[in-house]
Amino acid sequence: MMKRRTLLSALAAASAAAALPSRAQSNPKIVFGYTAVSDFASVFVAAEEGYFKKRNLDVELKFIPLNSTIPAALQSDSLQIGGPTPSVFLQAVDGGLDLVLVAGGGLTSKTITGFGLVARAGSGIKNPQDCVGKKIGVPGLGAFLHVTFRAWLKESGVDYRKVNFVEASFPQHADLLRGGSVDAVVSADPFMSRITESGAGYVASYYSTFLPENNQTIVHAAKREWVAKNPAAARAFRESLVEAAGFMQQPKNDARVRAAIGKYIKLPPEVLAKIQISPPGATVNEKQLGYWVGLMKDQDMLKTSIDVAKLIAK
Template structure:
């Protein structure tokens, strides 16, 4: 009789096990790498609003000081998904890494003046020609600000090879200017505003106005092999970021979006209240990647011409 009761109990438990809700299933663990810019806002919002969790994703956000190191961390599997700039991603692919785009972060906008050329007080730098022979810090060699600034120099008739670029993370910019280690930095808010508010430097150019609208500033990438093995999780990640982007586009959510940004890039409310937030662009297209390929080819940054049709996860 005991054996029969045990068997019946086991059979009775089967339907319950089969009908377990999605949230009771094991979550897919994803370590996501980000840098200290508002272009990651949709990921921050997705984390804070539970958009990842409701899709059975256990996403750990990990701060990475230098953007150009993200592809190597993704390749080493210390990050499953990371947010390099498009140029950093394309250089890594050109170098042989088999990575693909899962989703997008921020995009360019003519209304955004949240980054630019910040010169040391007293340096006399006012325009592109004044940069010739100067030492300029950028938050990642080959990353978004470096590549777009070089593109701007060219539009102003300046050979970017005549400028000495050095790599320096955003938090270092103010100290480097104060100590005279660099003549200027290509920086972004909130670090740019802190520099100007302190009197250490001034904005010589909001050069970003030369960029076309709606070009990705940050893209979220993973190893092709990881995406193949975790196709559902990759799609769920993109869907969560899309939901967060829709949340961001509602003005009533502005305070919540800024609070999420402040939490992950460790800034006080009074600073967060003033910074500009890049518009979200959760879906990356082949046309957008082609723009970056052409910009980089023009600067001799790529040995090959990447096939953009193969670089976006479906």
């Protein structure tokens, strides 16, 4: 009898152990990589308002200094999901990484003046033509601000190849301007506001207002292999952001949204109160991604033909 009970106990333990991988696949630990911009607000809100926990997701938010390094972090499994800009994502795919999109972040809007060209005090930069021959810092070569700024220069009749672009993370922008290492930076709030308030620079152009409405500024990517193994977790992540987007769109929740942003990108209250928050776009469609493909082809940034329909996880 004792042997029978021992055998039954062993079988029960084995059955429980066998079930563990299935539960692990449904709710894996997700390390999510973000950069210091408010376009990640829906992720911050989902974390702070409990929308991830509501769906039994264990999500750890990890700050990444340069957006352009996120695809490599995904490939190495340092991150399970990360927020590259659309151009960084598409370049990674073009380069052979098998990534897909599980959700979206912020959206472009002509009402947003939270990023632009910030020139060094005394530089004399006032218009697109003044950028020729100048050294301009961007927070990620090939990332959103770099690509859109080059598109603006081209639309203004300026050959962007005559501008010297250097990679510089957002926190470096003020010091680089003050030290004269660069003539201007393509920056975003809260860093842009801090630069202008300190007198280190001035906004030469809110060039972002030329962009069409409702295109993704940030996309949330993962390895295709990870999504295939964890489809429920990928959907739950997206559903969490959809719920967060709904929360953000209610004016009564503005203070809580700003508090969530401030927690993760370390903003003081006076700066937090002033920043503009991009509209949330929790889902990505083929038209939005196709816009970026067209923009990048126009700048000779893509070597392969990209089928956007295959890049959006269902």
